[in-house]
Amino acid sequence: MSEGTEQETSIEANKPSNSKVIKKLVLVVFAMFGFGFALVPLYDVFCDITGLNGKTNTAGVAYAADGVDTSRMIKVQFLTRMAKGIPWEFEPVMNEISVHPGEMKFVNFYAKNISQRDIIGQAVPSVSPGLAAGYFQKIECFCFTQQPLKAGEEVEMGLQFYVDLDLPAEINTLTLSYTLYDISSKVDS
């Protein structure tokens, strides 16, 4: 491009050349485009550090509590929800359970594929209040893997967890909610 020379007359000596400015600005454009995508991992890291957003651990942790705090009793509620279009029955065997912080518990969830075709399901957990999510530790969970169910098949799926001793004192009820998605098409492709 020759626009730099065309207007030489009005350019003072101390001004940067057009192409220099353009290069910098184009660099900013690409950097900001990249930044938009960088927000995706940044968001996860941010949520991970602060425990925001109700996200729980996505892989099993070892039991690491320092004893059991019998002076406190925490109510843990279980909710299930089917995403649009998945023909399953999916519910907790027990709707609610009381645990002491540090105490390990094992609960079951019931799932049945009531359709005529094989479906791969994926349960996505979320804990409310969000700030408590970091204190809800899953040792073993069916949500860590996909759940393939053949047509008409039913299954009981286990969840093993404990609540951290450091759970803030003002929190005495946790709600763990699972949303179940049909991911057959994604797995196939």
Added chain:
Amino acid sequence: MTTDTIDTSLDDAHNDDHHDHKMTGIKRWLYTTNHKDIGTLYLWFSFIMLLVGGALAMVIRAELFQPGLQIVEPDFFNQLTTVHGLIMVFGAIMPAFTGFANWMIPMMIGAPDMALPRMNNWSFWILPFAFAILLSSFFMESGAPNFGWTFYAPLSTTYSNGSTAFFVFAVHIMGISSIMGAINIVVTIMNLRAPGMTYMKMPLFVWTFFITAYLLIAVMPVLAGVVTMLLTDTYFGTSFFDAAGGGDPVMFQHIFWFFGHPEVYIMILPAFGIVSTIIPAFARKKLFGYSSMVYATASIALLSFIVWAHHMFTTGMPLFGELFFMYCTMLIAVPTGVKVFNWVATMWRGSMTFEIPMLFSIAFVILFTIGGFSGLMLALTPVDFQYHDTYFVVAHFHYVLVTGSLFSIYAGAYYWLPKWTGHMYSESLGKWHFWCSLISVNLLFFPMHFLGLAGMPRRIPDYALQFADFNKWVSIGGFAFGLSQLIFLAVVIKCIKGGDKAPAKPWDGAEGLEWTVASPAPYHTFSTPPALDEEKD
């Protein structure tokens, strides 16, 4: 080869009499690299888009004239609100400001043209294609985008009606156009100022466009990124916003509003610049607090990057987040307050006259402030839970965008029409346009505050019976406002065709280099840079 001819014509245009080297007919407009031609194209394009978006709004108001479903299906209603928003934001307001930038910035800083004239041609001529793609989806089987102009996932991914690809490519093209326009503005302002025009001697109009251009360069790529993620989520199996695959729909809102909030200031900062040019001219006083205006504009722009989540108070943010975004948002009221104070102080004890540009500017100051106050109310987290997604929000952003941005565009158009066309506009027609617009716009948007406070949700084609009376008045205001804009079309056409001959400087209080050239402005101005008079300081 054709572009070469244009370049030669630029080179030998050392004297203004030779300005008839331009091509004739459609080719003049297709191949033009002249900032005035491109400015004109932008302004006409944005006015056409205003009428298109306005026509969609008329159908919306007709449907809402009385409760129940009368005219359109709910799904089509969703398409109307979505496309109305997209057209008005990206098609009407933003190109109009780019049009002003093209026409006025080179003339205000004493430059012969924009710094990158060929890119300028491109950045305009891809725009009609973007909107052709967007609007063509109305005629497809799937219909137009129906997920709101904010295109939240999963509405635009999992539940899309199939229009997502059209929408995404249209937004990509609009974004590329805006970024090219913004780069052009920055380079022009940095490099083509007349000798002696330091940054702090630039007209405030130029300053606001300078800062706006930086905002555009910073956030339009983020918009491009987020629509790209939508595209791959919808058609290529990625899971950025799909919880089933490990993504998060709330993250969409974070990325979108990281673009979306600076975008709001992209649409209002140039308005500040236009009004700051016009009020001193008709108050016959210097702008009060020039440097505080510059710093206020810059601080609004910087703050706009750390307030985005005030659009998302109801997503279940932790208390700390809500407080942080609430206080940051309220902080913006300070520089904005400085601006409103300065406009009022400029008028204080001025020798004011009330020509049409001044009328629109004064209406801007009052009505934009109302919109600012309702924005302040929305910034309060506890009450936002009541206002969220109601007509109160609709009232708020229409006060800042219609009586704010659009009124400033009208003010600027009347102010510079004599310079653009060489004729004075019809004062009486202009007064009709102003008063009809002023009355109808308030009838249209003011009752929406009460509707929202009473709980009428936005984007719904039907409403509870108790909202019927207010909605009827709102619709009448809407039709009247829509029709009033046709008066403006008449004013412009009449002004182009003839009228009293405009002198080089038709407003006796006006300042700036653009008034030192003849009216209409010659095809090429400031081929040699002007000498600045030193007393101006």
